[in-house]
Amino acid sequence: MKLIPHLFVFIFFLSSCSKDNIELISIGNDSSEPVVIKNFNLDAKPKNIILIIGDGTGLNQITLSRIAIGGPDYRLAIDQMPYTGFSLTHADNAIVTDSAASATSWAAGIKTTNKFLSMTPDGLSVPTIPELLAETGFISGLVATSSITHATPAAFYAHVDSRYKTKEIAEQLLSSPISIALGGGLEFFDISTTENLLLVSEKESLSIDKIKNYKKVIGLFDEDGIYRSTEKPTQQDMTNIALSFLSMKSKTCNGFFLMSEGSQIDWASHDNDAKAMVEEFKDFDKTIKDAMDFVTDNGETLLIITADHETGGLQILGQEKGSAKVQWGTGRHTGSPVGVYAYGPGAQAFTGLMDNTDIFTKILEAINYSNLDQSTCLN
Numbered sequence: 001m002k003l004i005p006h007l008f009v010f011i012f013f014l015s016s017c018s019k020d021n022i023e024l025i026s027i028g029n030d031s032s033e034p035v036v037i038k039n040f041n042l043d044a045k046p047k048n049i050i051l052i053i054g055d056g057t058g059l060n061q062i063t064l065s066r067i068a069i070g071g072p073d074y075r076l077a078i079d080q081m082p083y084t085g086f087s088l089t090h091a092d093n094a095i096v097t098d099s100a101a102s103a104t105s106w107a108a109g110i111k112t113t114n115k116f117l118s119m120t121p122d123g124l125s126v127p128t129i130p131e132l133l134a135e136t137g138f139i140s141g142l143v144a145t146s147s148i149t150h151a152t153p154a155a156f157y158a159h160v161d162s163r164y165k166t167k168e169i170a171e172q173l174l175s176s177p178i179s180i181a182l183g184g185g186l187e188f189f190d191i192s193t194t195e196n197l198l199l200v201s202e203k204e205s206l207s208i209d210k211i212k213n214y215k216k217v218i219g220l221f222d223e224d225g226i227y228r229s230t231e232k233p234t235q236q237d238m239t240n241i242a243l244s245f246l247s248m249k250s251k252t253c254n255g256f257f258l259m260s261e262g263s264q265i266d267w268a269s270h271d272n273d274a275k276a277m278v279e280e281f282k283d284f285d286k287t288i289k290d291a292m293d294f295v296t297d298n299g300e301t302l303l304i305i306t307a308d309h310e311t312g313g314l315q316i317l318g319q320e321k322g323s324a325k326v327q328w329g330t331g332r333h334t335g336s337p338v339g340v341y342a343y344g345p346g347a348q349a350f351t352g353l354m355d356n357t358d359i360f361t362k363i364l365e366a367i368n369y370s371n372l373d374q375s376t377c378l379n
């Protein structure tokens, strides 16, 4: 008699374990592409900062992508970044952060409440890196494969107590010091091209010759997040154009700041779709490869890569013939620390265990912000 409830519990346990959140991902056989790494003098100061964010990209998202592309011995571009560390990701009010609180930590250097953008938990606006840099002769740009009003890019220009106030966020982008913003989000804006502002919505119009004469460029390539297709620009396309634009425009100024986000690694992880996650990651890693080459050629740029949090509790459980067996623990974010990767002058500061807010401080220290004179970048 006593056995029956136990048996019932056991069967229930078995059935809940064999849920379809177990996925088999083929082990790839691509060969690694070595990235040229230059040595920088340890006292060299960067002029420019590139911050690349993989939304929801924990260490297992990186590990699984490595295995799926070329096997466990393959080396991604991100694997070849010369300096590495870890970042804690918690928010002010929760051990598991959302993208808004996490992006606020790098953008404004404070811990805040989930859903808040560059505001303290008490609702006070805190200046962001692009706002601080605009006062010292830098220009800034943002790239995302989500809407450009989505939490991560928005934390760099908007001050609101809810990431869902998209209309307000869109208006704040227009009055912000961001010179180039490329992503999705057409439905949140009511703008057209003027003498100073260029609105781009077609991939073919995203060329340096077509955008270089404008003071501000807003590229919106989908109504909301960018639906992946050959008709739409990738994170790699948008980042490369933003880098050309910012390097050209900042020639007579102190330098530039660019944040570029692979937004949909997070979305695929929320969906517990490992295949789609790897596809998103490929674009992210190609973006990193090009940014690393930019650092090598330019010589005055510091590249930092991190994530806001891990999404999905992704686990790599084992191998079944030619496949990796993976399982997701949740459809939500988790509280795991994430990797920090750096290359370029000042990169050595981004090692060891840090808080996500330390990334803000370290960026400003790298460019010697407290000793820069007030100036404006006119172009």
Ligand SMILES: [Zn+2]
Pocket: 056, 099, 266, 267, 270, 311, 333
């Ligand atoms: Zn998310």
